[in-house]
Amino acid sequence: MDLLFNFSIFLKRTLNWRLVRGVAELQILTKATYFMLVFVPILAGTWPAVKLYVNSHNKAVVEATEILEISAIEFNDSRKLLEKYVNTNLAENKILTKTIEELNSESESFLKDIRNFTSDFLPKTIEKSSLPWTWAAAFFASLFAVIAHLIYQLASPEILRNFTFEEFVKDKKEDYSNHPSEESLKRAQGYLSTKEGEKESEIERHRAIRSYEKLISELKENENRVNAIPPIDIATNLSLTQLVAIQNFITQDPVSHNDSLKILELVKNAYDIKSEKVGGRDIEKQKNMTIIEKGARAEYLHWAGRNLFWAFITTAIYAISIVIIFEIIYLQSSNVMQMAGWASLSDLFKVPVKL
Missing domain, CATH: 1.20.20 (F1FO ATP Synthase)
Known part of the structure; x- marks a missing residue:
């Protein structure tokens, strides 16, 4: 049962609309497809x-x-x-x-x-x-690609059709930066409560752990130096986002470190120093921007996992089209090699003395 469950999770994370979008954007399945779909029937007639x-x-x-x-x-x-x-x-x-x-x-x-x-x-x-077989195969490869593209246009979420993952996150951040609103924050927080949002929070937690471990390591190395610098200077080298993440990590999770309270106090002091330099208003906006970014990631992944049945069907049809195309390429390459009198592809790198 565990194996079946893990396999279903793997399918959901890979065979989703993000994968379909990547295949649909391939140039070989866009420009050449429509040409062959028109040309081959004319040739057949x-x-x-x-x-x-x-x-x-x-x-x-x-x-x-x-x-x-x-x-x-x-x-x-x-x-x-x-x-x-x-x-x-x-x-x-x-x-x-x-x-x-x-x-x-x-x-x-x-x-x-x-x-x-x-x-x-x-x-x-x-x-x-x-x-000829090649022409007929090219027609059906184009036909399968067009059918898959039609399903993609009809069944995929609009967000996936219009944006890549990075483009969507960037668009949400720019929109909030130009037009900050409580509605945008509530929307982001709503998506953070979904499964995809919980996954993003887990990723954020692992980042906080790495930042915490890096800070501990740097503080230990500093103690062994002859010309040691104040620990607060090391902590202020971290970004405000990292300082907030470390605070949340130490506060919410039990840390097996003897100086956890001391580290927490150091991080808070570093945060106050950096906050004074940046300004309270900018600090608040930066916190909100972090929420917007994580919410946008969760929103995109949430919609990428919708209608997975049609995403799987579309991926399968695209795969059939690509397999046929590779069969055509293999056959034509073999014919070219045969006409050239080559025993194998290694003959390509054997340049004749006289061309």
Whole structure:
């Protein structure tokens, strides 16, 4: 049961709308998708005409080849008759001997050109009447991507569609900085009471523990120095947010440290000193800004975990589309390697002496 519960927590934290948003923003699934979705059906509709055109080209090549071969045979027969005539009347036709030798050379070159022409152009025949697999696969990859994107646009929370996590937190902080209000604070505090808010509070607690342990370590190192500085100077190097977090940590949680009360007094004094420098109004605003930031994080994560069924379905459809795309890439790469005569991809780094 514990394993199943942990697995469900893992799915909720990973297979949510934040993941879907990241996949939906991939350029390979946006620009190329709509092009292939339009282009392939057009190609499928005109494929019989394309096949007919290519094969008619091949038919013309075959007919031209046959005519050239017949002409070559007739030319060769005529050359042989002329050569036979010259051999029987060699004394009277010495002038033609050189001409016949030239004709022999040209005849062989002509026949060679015909064979090359035939081998170069005949393979262009399209034997299969069906659309090539790559084009059909590209169409369905695009279709799956469009379906997934449609579900994403309809089912995902508006916050997730319009903002990334960092953008949303920044937007909330800027909005409160320009227009501070009690309503914004209450909204943030409301989301801090959710499961996502409790998680943020737990993360904040761990940060406070790290800050507390760092302060303890620095105070101990300072005691062993020859030119030790006043402990208050070390404490004032911390930010106001860190000082508040350490105070809350020491006050709310039992700390297994002999000097916890002494550390608490030191942190409070450091906080008072920094507060006087900054000003009471700014201190209050900074405290509120911390609440706004944590509340914004909790709000975004809260909505990212809504409608997880559709988030899972959308992710699965996107995954199918991506798998098909990688299949196409693999197939085309294999064809290119085969045409290039490469045994493996390592041949890519074997630069030939002559290009």
